[in-house]
Amino acid sequence: MSHPKITFIGAGSSVFMKNIVGDILQRPALAGATIALMDINPERLEMSAVIANKLVSTLGLPAKVETYSNQRRALEGADFVVVCFQIGGYEPATVTDFEVPKKFGLRHTIADTLGVGGIMRGLRTVPHLWKICEDMLAVCPQAILLQYVNPMAINTWAIAEKFPTIRQVGLCHSVQGTAHELADDLDIPYGEIRYRAAGINHMAFYLSFEHRQADGTYRDLYPDLLAAYREGRAPKPGWNPRCPNKVRYEMLTRLGYFVTESSEHFAEYTPYFIKDGREDLIEKFGIPLDEYPKRCVEQIARWQQTADDYRKADRIEVAASHEYASSIVNSVWTGEPSVIYGNVRNSGLISSLPEGCAVEVPCLVDASGIQPTRIGALPPQLAALMRTNINVQELTVAALMTENRDHIYHAAMLDPHTAAELDLDQIWTLVDDLIAAHGDWLPAWARGAGRRAAA
Numbered sequence: 001m002s003h004p005k006i007t008f009i010g011a012g013s014s015v016f017m018k019n020i021v022g023d024i025l026q027r028p029a030l031a032g033a034t035i036a037l038m039d040i041n042p043e044r045l046e047m048s049a050v051i052a053n054k055l056v057s058t059l060g061l062p063a064k065v066e067t068y069s070n071q072r073r074a075l076e077g078a079d080f081v082v083v084c085f086q087i088g089g090y091e092p093a094t095v096t097d098f099e100v101p102k103k104f105g106l107r108h109t110i111a112d113t114l115g116v117g118g119i120m121r122g123l124r125t126v127p128h129l130w131k132i133c134e135d136m137l138a139v140c141p142q143a144i145l146l147q148y149v150n151p152m153a154i155n156t157w158a159i160a161e162k163f164p165t166i167r168q169v170g171l172c173h174s175v176q177g178t179a180h181e182l183a184d185d186l187d188i189p190y191g192e193i194r195y196r197a198a199g200i201n202h203m204a205f206y207l208s209f210e211h212r213q214a215d216g217t218y219r220d221l222y223p224d225l226l227a228a229y230r231e232g233r234a235p236k237p238g239w240n241p242r243c244p245n246k247v248r249y250e251m252l253t254r255l256g257y258f259v260t261e262s263s264e265h266f267a268e269y270t271p272y273f274i275k276d277g278r279e280d281l282i283e284k285f286g287i288p289l290d291e292y293p294k295r296c297v298e299q300i301a302r303w304q305q306t307a308d309d310y311r312k313a314d315r316i317e318v319a320a321s322h323e324y325a326s327s328i329v330n331s332v333w334t335g336e337p338s339v340i341y342g343n344v345r346n347s348g349l350i351s352s353l354p355e356g357c358a359v360e361v362p363c364l365v366d367a368s369g370i371q372p373t374r375i376g377a378l379p380p381q382l383a384a385l386m387r388t389n390i391n392v393q394e395l396t397v398a399a400l401m402t403e404n405r406d407h408i409y410h411a412a413m414l415d416p417h418t419a420a421e422l423d424l425d426q427i428w429t430l431v432d433d434l435i436a437a438h439g440d441w442l443p444a445w446a447r448g449a450g451r452r453a454a455a
Contacts, residue, residue, distance in 0.1 A: 003032035003063075004333050007078040007143075009071060009132055010085030011037035012044025015306065016148070018051050020082060022318040023326035029334045030326070031061045038067070038074035039085075045069070047307045051316065058315045071135055078140040080329050083132060084148045087124040088441045090296035096437045097121065098293055104430050105276040106421050109264040110292045112150040113202050114389055116418055119411050120434055122154035122396045124441050129155055133163040144332065144369065146171055146325050152201040152343055153389075156358035157397045160345040169328070169370050170343030170358065172201055174261045176322050181245075182209065182258065185234045186224055194218055196362065198350060198375040200386050200393075201343045202261035203269060204360045207378075209258065225252060246285045247273055255381055260360075264288045269389055271420030328365050335367035344372045351376050352383040357390050388416050403445035408435070 006024060011017050017037070024030050035052055039045040045067055052065045068074035075081060087093065097117035098108055111117025129149065136143055145168040149155055156170040175197050183190040194210045209225070210218035228234035229249040247263035251270075259266055267273040267287050274287055282289065310316060324340040331338045339362055346359040349372050353359060364371045377383070391414045399407035412418055412431050422430065435447050 003034065004030060004079040004329060005034040005036060005077055006080045006082065006329060007036040007038065007074050007140075008048075009038050009074065009081060009083045010149075011048045011067075012039035012041045013084045014044060014048045014051055014303070014310075016084050017048050018055065018316070019321040020323055020325045021052050022055055022316075023321055023323060024329055025055060025059050025061055025063055026318060026320065027326055027330045029330060030063075031059075032063055034064045034066060036066045036068060036074045036078065038069070038071055040069065042069070047310070051310050054310065054313065054316045055318060058318060071132065072139055075132075075135050075143070076139045078136075078143045079333070080146060080325075081132065081136060081140070081143050082146045082148065082325060083129065085128070086149075087121075087128055088438075090293070090300060093121070093124060093438070093441060094293060094296055096434065098290060100433050100437050101430060103433070104422055104426050106418060106430070107274055107276070107289050108292075108417075109268050109274070109288055109290070111268065112292060113152065113265065114269050114392055114417075115415050116412050116430060116434060118151045118154070119392065119396050119408065119415070120438060120442075122151045122158070123400065123408070123443065123446055124438070125149060125151070126155060126158045126397075126400050127443050129159055130162055133159060133166050136166060137163070141165070142167070144168070144328070146328060147343075148172075148325075151393075151396075153358040153393050154396050156201075156343045156345070157356070157393060158400050160356070160358070161397060161401055167369060168344075169340075169363070170201060170360075171324050171328075171340075172261075172343065172360070173322050173324075174202060175204060175341040175360070176324075178258075178260045178262075179206075179209075180322070182221075182225065185228060186211075186221060188221075193221075197260055197341060198359070198361050198378065199260070199382065200353070200358065200389060201360050202265050203386050203389055204260045204341075205255075205257040205378075205382050206260065207257065207375075222252075222256075222258075225249075225258060229253065247287070250285065255379075255385070257379065257382060264291050268417050270385070271416045274417060274421075276421055328370065331365040332367060332369060337364060337366040339363065340365055340370075342370055342372065344370070347372075349374050350378060350383075352378050352380070353386060354390060354394070357394065388414075399446070403443075405446060405448075408446065 049067045056063045147170045152170045192212045196208045197204045209221045245263045247267045327338045342363040346357045362373045395407045395411035
């Protein structure tokens with residue numbers, strides 16, 4: 001019996017790698033897999049190899065672990081490619097994305113998906129994803145790319161535009177993660193919940209959210225969620241004070257549907273919650289400003305301790321995660337069907353969103369690969385809100401595809417949060433400053449003299 005080769009690009013993300021590899025190795029059909037780890041950081045790559053080998057040893061499996069510093073060699077003969085890197089890292093890139101906008105009074109929570117931070121992250125990231133696609137076409141053209149990198153929608157869209165033959169899916173844990181959260185809010189076992197979600201990454205909504213009854217019928221849970229919020233029972237006491245989830249519940253009362261991504265993300269995708277001089281809004285909705293840099297600092301501090309702990313341990317405890325990667329690999333490899341939520345090209349899947357954009361929909365996975373489900377039209381208020389984000393994604397992808405700097409400014413100009421805070425001259429100057437601060441982290445066409453729409 002043959003065994004799959006699963007290549008990790010950005011394998012130095014040790015904890016994420018551990019979760020995915022642990023999930024994969026617990027699938028009986030994948031026990032003999034070859035795990036190829038590739039990273040440009042030798043220290044982190046070596047640590048990930050230690051963790052992966054100890055997982056194999058703990059589980060007593062015939063799986064093999066290989067390490068590479070050369071990307072194309074790591075990809076040779078791969079059946080699946082898992083991508084999980086951050087171009088530019090916390091320093092200088094994330095710090096730049098937060099600190100430069102602050103000079104203009106523009107504040108953020110996460111800044112990795114939309115807004116000026118998401119735009120710059122896309123410009124940094126997509127060229128490297130394209131290089132992976134080039135190498136895949138050369139050495140593993142039939143492999144499936146499992147992309148875990150933000151900005152997810154921009155990345156997925158840009159790959160589909162430039163490399164339409166690459167089999168790819170963008171993966172996020174927000175749909176299944178939020179479903180677990182809501183089940184917990186309502187004190188209902190997750191296994192009794194049925195839901196259907198669709199939209200764009202980080203702005204998909206539960207079109208239905210139901211509880212299975214004893215007689216086999218299903219009851220709509222939206223009235224319960226609304227009542228819990230209006231009566232002050234949700235968000236529940238004891239939640240992380242940085243992420244109290246009030247934004248999402250408030251938007252539920254306005255839109256009639258619950259969004260799948262967290263409140264700290266959603267607050268900066270809309271113009272309603274973060275406003276200069278409106279500390280009352282920050283206080284009322286518990287907006288966790290500068291949340292992502294805080295997490296980065298904490299993760300960096302934890303990494304060394306975690307690395308030391310794993311290095312000393314004889315065995316590594318293996319627990320299942322909520323990530324979809326192992327389910328996809330298992331279904332494609334064995335033919336055993338599963339359903340996941342994936343980010344894919346909109347080929348008529350959501351009729352009320354632009355053709356060709358990246359959408360997040362339920363997908364059937366089996367030996368034929370990843371097969372998205374057609375949703376049709378979304379409730380109009382949801383589609384309209386999504387299109388405000390899609391505008392930014394579209395122009396960022398257009399900038400990348402045409403190498404036209406003008407579209408970087410256009411993307412920032414149309415971002416809901418940026419446009420709510422800054423005037424046009426400020427937006428143009430902010431983009432100039434971000435490009436200058438990024439330097440060589442951006443492609444040459446983006447930082448060159450080039451044309452500018454305001455010149």
